[in-house]
Amino acid sequence: MSEPTPSNDTIRAAVAAQLPRLTEELIALARIPSIAAEGFPPEPLHEAHDRVVALLHDAGVPEVGDLPVEGTVAPVILARVPGPEGAPTVLIYGHYDVVPPGDLSLWRYPPFEPYEADGAVHGRGASDCKSNIVAIAAALRALDGRPPVGLTLVLEGHEEFGSPFDHYPPSNPDVFACDAMIIADMGSVRPGVPTLTVALRGSVDVAVEVRTLAGDKHSGQFGGAAPDARLALVHVLASLHDVNGDVVVEGLTRTPWTGATYTDDEFRDLAEVLPGQPLLGTGSIGERIWSGPAITVTSFDAPPSASPINAVASSARATLNLRVHPEQDAVEARAALVGHLERQRPFGIEVTVTPGEAGNGVAVPMGGPGVATALAALESAWGSEPVLMAAGGSVPIVMSLHEAVPRADLLLLGAEDGFSNIHAPNERVLLDEVERTAVAIAVFLRDFASGGGSPLLPSGA
Ligand SMILES: [Zn+2]
Structure with a gap:
């Protein structure tokens, strides 16, 4: 088999070369307090929206618009890159809103004054989910804005607070038609360990x-x-x-949990269990919190x-x-x-x-071509064999997109590692994880074109 183009090395180099700019973009985006919760002003949401739109244009996305969804406090960005004739379609989902910072006294720095230190960007939303948005743009640039698949990007601004958009996809499945969907709102079980999330409770x-x-x-x-x-x-x-x-x-x-999970010590650390206190339940941590x-x-x-x-x-x-x-x-x-x-x-x-x-929760069917392609892409990006994990929280939009396009492979991944403090004080994202996520997405888009999915039937066929 001939080496796919661009090669993994070319993609890695193209993403690495963007790192300073990617960091700047992430800091600029994380500076915007785009909170969709009641009582917060809508202007920052629109500012974040506009910045994401500009980012997509800059990454070579030709069609960027808003999806008219009634009742959302921020527009749902719908962008498309048409693929070559007969190529499969990949949908990538993310969100540009963030959760409120909560108790400011628990933060070591102001949540909306993001900065880079120790290989990380610190700030509310730096990880969840703005890191993945800049990674998507970096992946596209690494492919010169022309992925060999049809690409649909859905980036919303109302994810964290029960968006009406949660109910939209099942009644409008044509908009989301695809062969594989990447939910870029997850990450590695621990830094440096490539991870595919395969179940949500x-x-x-x-x-x-x-x-x-x-x-x-x-x-x-x-x-x-x-x-x-x-x-x-x-x-x-x-x-x-x-x-x-x-x-x-x-x-x-x-049921027993067979994928990767946290050690007891890691879990105690993450959950901030006080010294001397027991953990509840028996069995592996994965079985207790996921299965x-x-x-x-x-x-x-x-x-x-x-x-x-x-x-x-x-x-x-x-x-x-x-x-x-x-x-x-x-x-x-x-x-x-x-x-x-x-x-x-x-x-x-x-x-x-x-x-x-x-x-309902969701268990990703493991047999699809997208899953194999995603695991290989994660391995290329991180340089080690990926592990499977689950996430404890249900994500309504994931269930809803899955319901709209049940035959599409569901791929949950991203730059939000398990120690990112998402939804908590002192959120941060590791730039290594952002870089690798961008590489993984680019490699996936390249490889899914040849190995994954059958060409989409024209709608109505
Ligand atoms: Zn998120």
């Missing part, structure tokens, strides 16, 4: 409520016999886990401990978030949790359960 919300008295009653006069709703609810919640902290709700899928269920109490009604009230509670309510095995139907998992809660009768007291949202 689903997510379910449920509320549980106990009502026992017409009104709160004095704990001195009535405590001891009056049914305490809050106490009953505590018993209900205590029924969800065994003494080790494993979820005991019947009907929830749990097993997790239930978290996300709210619980009670007076704050600073101002207690001596009264027997007449009612109490809590909400739960259940993370669901990537391959289990979220509605089925929700039914299992609801059933478990409804069967609880603490002291003989009935509970009321209200099912909330249920979103």
